[in-house]
Amino acid sequence: MKRILLINPGHDDDHESHKHKSHRRVHRDPPPTGLLHIGSYLAAHGFEIEIIDTHIERDYQKRIETQLANNEYVFVGMSVIIGKFMKNAAELTKMVRSIKDVPIVWGGIMASIEPEACLQTYHPDYIVRFEGEKTALELALAILNNSGVEHIQGISYMRDGKLISNAPRMPKRYLDEYPIPDWELFGTAFNKEQIPYYYVIMSSRGCPFNCNFCYKHSIDPELQAKMPAWRRRSSQHVIKELEYVHQKTGTRVFTFGDDNFMVDKKRAMEIFNYCRQNGFYIEECIGHLNCLDDDLIDSMAGIVQTLMFSIESASQRLQQYIQKKLDLESVPSKVNKLYEHGVAATIAFIIGLPTEADEDLRKNVELMLQLKELHPFARARAYLYLPLPKTKLYKIVEETYHLKLPTDIRAWEEANLWVDDIDDPVGNKFRPWLSKERFQFLIHYGMVFGELFKVNNSKRDPVIQQILERELTIKKMFQGTEQVNHPKTDYIPYVLDKALAGEKIDLINGLKGK
Numbered sequence: 001m002k003r004i005l006l007i008n009p010g011h012d013d014d015h016e017s018h019k020h021k022s023h024r025r026v027h028r029d030p031p032p033t034g035l036l037h038i039g040s041y042l043a044a045h046g047f048e049i050e051i052i053d054t055h056i057e058r059d060y061q062k063r064i065e066t067q068l069a070n071n072e073y074v075f076v077g078m079s080v081i082i083g084k085f086m087k088n089a090a091e092l093t094k095m096v097r098s099i100k101d102v103p104i105v106w107g108g109i110m111a112s113i114e115p116e117a118c119l120q121t122y123h124p125d126y127i128v129r130f131e132g133e134k135t136a137l138e139l140a141l142a143i144l145n146n147s148g149v150e151h152i153q154g155i156s157y158m159r160d161g162k163l164i165s166n167a168p169r170m171p172k173r174y175l176d177e178y179p180i181p182d183w184e185l186f187g188t189a190f191n192k193e194q195i196p197y198y199y200v201i202m203s204s205r206g207c208p209f210n211c212n213f214c215y216k217h218s219i220d221p222e223l224q225a226k227m228p229a230w231r232r233r234s235s236q237h238v239i240k241e242l243e244y245v246h247q248k249t250g251t252r253v254f255t256f257g258d259d260n261f262m263v264d265k266k267r268a269m270e271i272f273n274y275c276r277q278n279g280f281y282i283e284e285c286i287g288h289l290n291c292l293d294d295d296l297i298d299s300m301a302g303i304v305q306t307l308m309f310s311i312e313s314a315s316q317r318l319q320q321y322i323q324k325k326l327d328l329e330s331v332p333s334k335v336n337k338l339y340e341h342g343v344a345a346t347i348a349f350i351i352g353l354p355t356e357a358d359e360d361l362r363k364n365v366e367l368m369l370q371l372k373e374l375h376p377f378a379r380a381r382a383y384l385y386l387p388l389p390k391t392k393l394y395k396i397v398e399e400t401y402h403l404k405l406p407t408d409i410r411a412w413e414e415a416n417l418w419v420d421d422i423d424d425p426v427g428n429k430f431r432p433w434l435s436k437e438r439f440q441f442l443i444h445y446g447m448v449f450g451e452l453f454k455v456n457n458s459k460r461d462p463v464i465q466q467i468l469e470r471e472l473t474i475k476k477m478f479q480g481t482e483q484v485n486h487p488k489t490d491y492i493p494y495v496l497d498k499a500l501a502g503e504k505i506d507l508i509n510g511l512k513g514k
Contacts, residue, residue: 001144002144004047004049005050007052007077011060028194033257036183038077042137042140047140050185061095064099065099069099075104075143076096076105077104078108082388083415083416105126106118111127112219113218113219114389115156116156122409129168129220133178150166168220170227172231173228180237184248194253198253198496199254202256203233204232204260211312217390218388232264235271246280256282260288262287265293265295272300272304281303284346286308287309289311289334297343304343309345311328311349312350313350313353314366314367315363318353331367339378342507342508346380349380350385351385351445354385354393372453376486376488382419384418385431386416401433403433448468448474452478454486
């Protein structure tokens with residue numbers, strides 16, 4: 001018996017009131033890449049891996065019941081992050097317990113930073129903290145051989161009512177030491193059409209920048225002091241994965257999900273150039289604009305459909321406050337050059353930051369008006385700041401406003417970043433420094449911001465139009481947006497849709513004249 005069951009607790013239910021709306025012709029979801037990488041490492045060491053993604057599995061409960069009834073597993077593993085994943089993981093843990101006596105292992109960032117609360121509240125048997133490949137393997141072997149776990153670095157567990165957290169495990173410095181992800185673990189979900197998944201390549205881990213709201217600051221201080229802030233796979237290692245996926249499915253379109261793909265300029269350009277030489281395309285990649293220069297944009301031309309990046313705030317004061325350190329003055333010229341090279345832009349902002357004032361929010365609007373003039377295919381969305389536990393800004397919020405943020409681990413089951421619901425019933429409790437009136441204003445601001453600075457020319461959402469017309473504070477905030485520069489047509493640049501339909505692909509000229 002060397003079977004391990006990995007479950008993504010991402011299923012949609014009434015808890016997730018803010019559904020993701022796809023702009024693609026066919027809706028596709030990101031795969032659970034954390035489970036993919038863990039599973040691939042375990043499979044490379046002789047374990048038989050099954051992955052159940054409750055986000056896409058219609059009858060996931062029946063499948064889990066069947067698998068548990070018909071198989072013996074070393075353990076059942078789940079990846080747990082904040083919000084509905086915690087709620088769902090709690091439900092699934094109870095469900096597994098009711099069916100079979102099998103060790104349950106939680107991993108993921110929320111379990112890693114709050115191991116004691118998760119163990120005491122949700123009762124998994126073990127928690128694998130932070131980077132988990134080698135830790136999961138050692139734990140699996142210990143369970144399989146019925147040996148002790150005291151020597152396994154990077155795990156937490158309860159013994160006689162007490163939390164035991166073994167010493168942290170230093171992550172691998174060189175990611176090429178890990179195997180190429182085994183996408184075939186997804187079974188029929190691994191296919192040319194990329195339905196239900198689009199293919200997210202994770203070519204690096206971490207980020208060298210130091211934004212104080214980022215989860216990276218919640219990692220074990222001992223690890224932070226010793227490990228590089230950003231670690232990468234070599235271009236050759238990444239290319240092997242692209243070749244493998246292409247050979248198995250015939251796909252020519254990929255997405256890069258790294259927090260910051262462009263840290264190593266030479267490596268990024270080698271991957272871009274390989275894609276160009278082999279007729280491959282990159283649907284989306286993510287990067288910090290400070291890393292973006294003319295050489296990289298030239299290298300992206302014709303193969304990268306969309307660059308995703310975060311501005312967070314157009315206020316220089318708030319940029320310094322959150323330690324973003326983005327060169328705001330360079331943004332317009334870089335966005336303009338992206339447009340000239342046929343690269344669409346998706347831009348993220350954070351609203352509701354501590355000390356934020358109306359003038360800071362207005363600067364976001366003014367910057368986006370400028371960027372839309374330069375790049376009609378730029379779109380923006382505002383996310384509501386959520387203080388992530390044990391991050392630097394979390395502590396600053398408590399000190400600035402002399403308050404305590406929610407500490408009950410169960411409270412975080414309801415946490416979200418979205419601003420899509422006029423009557424958000426829970427969001428204010430995670431942001432107690434905001435009055436109810438301010439919170440409601442920010443919800444409306446974010447809804448209007450996303451609608452006005454979308455890509456296409458579809459008619460404005462009537463609910464959002466009413467907010468814009470009815471609320472004087474919102475109307476004043478968005479003065480000058482009556483004629484936002486949108487594309488002239490409803491052209492959609494999604495390269496995967498075009499590749500599957502056999503349409504001509506010309507990304508360099510695709511956005512021009514549209």
